[in-house]
Structure formats: structure tokens, C-alpha cells
Amino acid sequence: MDDYNRIEKPPTLYCIGEALIDFIPAGETADGTPLLAPMPGGATANTAVAAAKLGANVSFIGKVGEDGFGHMLKDGLQNYGVDTTYMSLTRTACTTLAFVTLSKDGERSFTFARKPGADMMLSEDDVPDGLFSAGDVLHFGSLGLIPGSLSRAAHAKAILSAKSAGALLSFDPNLRFALWDDPAELKKAVLEYLPFADIVKISDDELDFIFGTKDEKAAASVCFAQGAALVFITRGKSGAAFYTPEYSAEAAGIPVTAVDTTGAGDAFNGAFLSRVIGKPARECLDPEILTETLRFANTAGSISVTRKGAMNGSPTEAEILSFSL
Numbered sequence: 001m002d003d004y005n006r007i008e009k010p011p012t013l014y015c016i017g018e019a020l021i022d023f024i025p026a027g028e029t030a031d032g033t034p035l036l037a038p039m040p041g042g043a044t045a046n047t048a049v050a051a052a053k054l055g056a057n058v059s060f061i062g063k064v065g066e067d068g069f070g071h072m073l074k075d076g077l078q079n080y081g082v083d084t085t086y087m088s089l090t091r092t093a094c095t096t097l098a099f100v101t102l103s104k105d106g107e108r109s110f111t112f113a114r115k116p117g118a119d120m121m122l123s124e125d126d127v128p129d130g131l132f133s134a135g136d137v138l139h140f141g142s143l144g145l146i147p148g149s150l151s152r153a154a155h156a157k158a159i160l161s162a163k164s165a166g167a168l169l170s171f172d173p174n175l176r177f178a179l180w181d182d183p184a185e186l187k188k189a190v191l192e193y194l195p196f197a198d199i200v201k202i203s204d205d206e207l208d209f210i211f212g213t214k215d216e217k218a219a220a221s222v223c224f225a226q227g228a229a230l231v232f233i234t235r236g237k238s239g240a241a242f243y244t245p246e247y248s249a250e251a252a253g254i255p256v257t258a259v260d261t262t263g264a265g266d267a268f269n270g271a272f273l274s275r276v277i278g279k280p281a282r283e284c285l286d287p288e289i290l291t292e293t294l295r296f297a298n299t300a301g302s303i304s305v306t307r308k309g310a311m312n313g314s315p316t317e318a319e320i321l322s323f324s325l
Helices: 043-053 068-079 150-165 183-196 204-211 216-225 264-273 287-304 317-322
Strands: 013-016 020-028 034-041 058-065 087-090 097-102 108-113 137-140 168-171 199-203 230-234 239-243 248-252
Touching: 013 043, 013 150, 020 068, 034 043, 034 068, 043 058, 043 068, 043 137, 043 264, 058 068, 058 150, 068 087, 137 150, 137 264, 150 168, 150 183, 168 183, 183 204, 199 204, 199 264, 204 216, 204 230, 216 230, 216 239, 230 264, 230 287, 239 287, 248 287, 264 287, 287 317
Parallel strands: 013 058, 013 137, 020 097, 058 087, 137 168, 168 199, 199 230
Antiparallel strands: 020 034, 097 108, 230 239, 239 248
16 A cells, blocks of 8 residues: 555656855955855755756755855755755754855866865765665765765765665766865775766866876776766866767867856756656667767856856756857
């Protein structure tokens, strides 16, 4: 009777990790004092929003502070269509803050207030048993893998549960050196969790640190040896590429005027993942379909840098399909 009454949920993209506030440059006062505007952000939360904007069924697993910024984030994700059932608030720590510095060409650097941040308080109890199913996708990054944090155990539970349920796992290391006391620990964490990933997205400036080589094919081969089926390399303004053990393809860079590159990789992730949820592997890995999806995701990332704010910047499907040079 319980099975008869049970409602089957649609295939879902679960994004686990950090939701935080990005303070981005917003001009200056008459005396030249910089002004900063708070914008919702966080790599995995950005990915969730990017996919939801494209019509995907998305749920975010994370923790924010029981403060104004925390409520701003939860409300913001809900407004973008992301399910926040597994997004909780805590009084133990404040919502994590990131202060963004932008160069003239839109490239960004970060200073974090996270010692600790609320996102690090995500615990195993916040990840329900039996949450994942075959057809789902779990997307994660490295910020929740810091040794000694509650979030590392929560990530481990989610990753192992999703894997055992037959869900696809997507990993974007998204290196943030300022948040790690020892870069060696960051590399160790990335390599420890790499074998769980079916899909890996890496930016070209991360290759040497993680793999000891700048050669994309060599780095992809390491991922394949660990069990990955698909590797994306994003190249900033130079475009992107994908690799499988059998074939590869590239998408050229799209000339745009960049004002804020924050979240460009997350827009890429969300665009790609929105198209693989619930799809059979043979379809996801079909060379023709995969090449078109690469172009779709590359266009999403390119559009996102033309406006400020990571979540605000991720485009709709209509914007991607109508985008022309």
C-alpha cells in the first residue's frame, strides 16, 4: 500500500555546497570610496539557479545563517525556481561573505569572511537517507571538503548515497586557495573525491595544480582512469572543450564585453547539467548531442559575464538560443 501511494519524483539535479553573499563593486562615492552591492552567490548555488532558469528540476542542499543575508539567499533561490527543502538556517555561524574585486576586463578575485561560515555547518543529518534515485544528478565542489568541517562529512554522505543509488555525479573543483590553510590539503581533497565523479569540469588555470600538467588530454586521461566518463575544460574567453575516452570537441570563445566573470563556470555547469538530468548515458555521450550541448553551455557562460552578479548573470534558454555574435 505504501508503494502504491508513493509519489514518484521527477529526475532532479541536486547541488550541495555553498550559498553565500558576493559583495561586488557598485561604483564609488563622491570622495572616491568604493561602494559594494550584496548579491546572492556561491558556486553550487549559482549552478542550481543557472539550471533552474533553463527549466530543470533543481534542489539545493546547504546551510546559511539565521540572518538577513541567509534569508535573502533562501528567498532568492526560491524565486529562481530552486527547491530549498534541504536548505536550512543556523545560528551557529553567520552567512558566508565574499568580497569581490573586479579588474578592468571583468576578471575577479575574492576575499572571504568564513571562519567559520554557515555553509560549513551543513551536517550529515541535513542529508536525508534515501534522497537520491537513478536519473538524478548530484553536483558538488571543493569548498565543502575542508578537513574537520561538518560539511565534509555531509558531502561524503551525499556523494556515497547518490553513487549507490545510481545517480550521476558532477564535480567542479572550483579552487579557492584563500579558504584553505594548506594548498596541499586542497589538492588532496580534490584527488580523493575525483574517483566518485562521472562528469568533471575544470578550468584551464586549475590543471597544473591538480594534475601537474597543463596538457588537457593528459589531465582528462587521469580523470578517465579514476572512473569519469566526461571531462569539460573551460578556457575563459577562449571557449571550452570536452573529452571522453573516445572523442573530443571544442567550442570557440565568443567575443563579448565582460563586466563580471563571477559565476561564468557555474552558468556553464548549470546549462550542461540541465540537459542531462534523467537522460540515458548513451544519449548524453552521443558525439553530436554532446558537441551541441558544449556550444549551449559555452554560450551560457559567455552571456553570464556581460552583467554583474552570478545568479543574475546566468541566462534563460531563450537568451542562449537567440544569442548571436
